[in-house]
Amino acid sequence: MYRFKPVLRIPGPVPVPSEVSMQMARPMINHRGAIFREHFPAVLKRLGALFGTENPIYMMTGSGTSGMEVAVSNLVSPETPVLCLVGGFFGQRWADLCTAYGAKMHVLNFPWDQGVDPQQVADYLGRHPEIECIFMVQNESSTAVLNDVESVSKARGDHRALLVVDAVSSLGGAPCKMDQWGLDVVVSASQKCLMTPPGTAFVTFSPRAREHLDSCTSSRYYFDLRRYEAFLDKSETPFTPNINNVFALEEALNMIEAEGLENVYARHLLMRNMVRAGARALGLELLVRDEDASPTVTAVKYPHADSFRTRIREQYGVEFAGGQGIHANNIFRIGHMGYATPLDVLTALAVLEMDMKKYGQATKAAQLVMHA
Ligand SMILES: Cc1ncc(COP(=O)(O)O)c(C=O)c1O
Structure with a gap:
């Protein structure tokens, strides 16, 4: 049929609500013009409530994985010791990305039908003080598991490792309290709970994570967060963004805030x-x-x-x-x-x-x- x-x-x-879809049909505008500069930073600021953060949020034109690559390429230099918590396909994606950037890999595997066990993370970190970054997924879409990010963050105790979280399929559908939970990087994307078309990723870094940007030696250009920082100061993006996704997100946020x-x-x-x-x-x-x-x-x-x-x-x-x-x-x-x-x-x-x-x-x- x-x-x-x-x-x-x-x-x-x-599915995208029709109010949101209609924003995609708006006439194209100059991404270096006054209208974009008025709407763009305001929309990102409103996203802060969903991330639970006061930190600046950056937008990349790309899918969720581009946001994950921003995190890895700005934090992981060759031989940086990292710990990836893998309990599904997207946890494995963190491990694949870190491997691609030459990290010194540590992987804790969990059954592909259960959440990450914070105690195992604590024990592992106790034996490996050298680890610099932990990568995990909040909502492992491949297994339909919601991981307890807050408990993993607490399990670090006074270990210095940064905690990097993929919230691609949870942001806007489950609480994320980046600042309160002490998360260092959170990544999300437009096409899930944010009810907008695919094509934009969102990334936010804590001040502690931000300190790593200059010392990270990995080659990066499109994903160099410092470019996004410099341009956000001007209410712009370094490269031509997916302009109408910004207006779509503005409308979606209107709906989320109204509810x-x-x-x-x-x-x-x-x-x-x-x-x-x-x-x-x-x-x-x-x-x-x-x-x-x-x-x-x-x-x-x-x-x-x-x-x-x-x-x-x-x-x-x-x-x-x-x-x-x-x-x-x-x-x-x-x-x-x-x-x-x-x-x-x-x-x-x-x-x-x-x-x-x-x-x-x-x-x-x-x-x-x-x-x-
Ligand atoms: C938890 C999670 N992380 C990352 C991704 C990757 O996002 P994308 O396909 O937009 O690159 C997805 C996509 O389904 C996901 O569900």
Whole structure:
């Protein structure tokens, strides 16, 4: 059937509200002109409430990974000892980036269905006083785990390591209190809980992290944070930015502020709880236990998940995400972040229920084989 209204239930990009989309159709303006200089710094300042910081926030034109690369390329010189906390595909991305920049690698691996254990981090740091930076993911989208960033930060005690956090799929969907939790770098992106199109990344550095910029010897140009600092002083970006994404974000922030940040977080928790209760009621097994469950995405165990997702897309026009890495084809993920409501969750669950009615016996039999 021709699907004129795709229903995106993936962990980003997310549906964009029409008020936000309309900003993308604004006439192009000069990125070195008065209108841009008026809106750009104001929008970044308002993002501070979501990051929980007074630190300046910088915007790069690029996807979330570009923000991750800004963090690594400005902090990691060849042979810098770093600790990467890996419990999924995006934790592994930190490790890959640090390896690409020649870091002296330390990796703590955690099961790909559980949160990072702060005590293990504390023990590791106790044995390795030389570590300079810790890299972790707040919301590991590949496994649907929300890591306890605050506890990991506390686990550092008086160890000097900087804590660098990927909040790409959590910023605006789960609390982030950069200053209060003592985080040193936080990275996010436009296309998840911020409800705007892909194409911009956001990065913020604590004053302590900022001190590393001049001593970092890694080659960098487009991602050299000092260029972004110099241009933000003029309310501009060093290179031509994704101009209309700024206006889109301004509109999205209007919506987030009107709802109230606490209500936004509560809505995400409600959607998480609904998905989990609904999937369980249909006899499906969740990948992650309740304590670690993400408020923005849920992973459901499902044998031959990819053909199930194709069937759902073709029959109902609903797009679920597949598994990544070791979970490829044995889970599917339901995104419930950003421009999503409890009613959207009911629709997704209804589709699941209809499919289970038709194919449930086969699914249950395959589940038994999966567990055998
Ligand atoms: C937690 C997390 N980190 C990083 C990324 C990478 O972002 P991008 O694909 O925008 O480069 C994603 C994207 O899904 C993500 O979910």
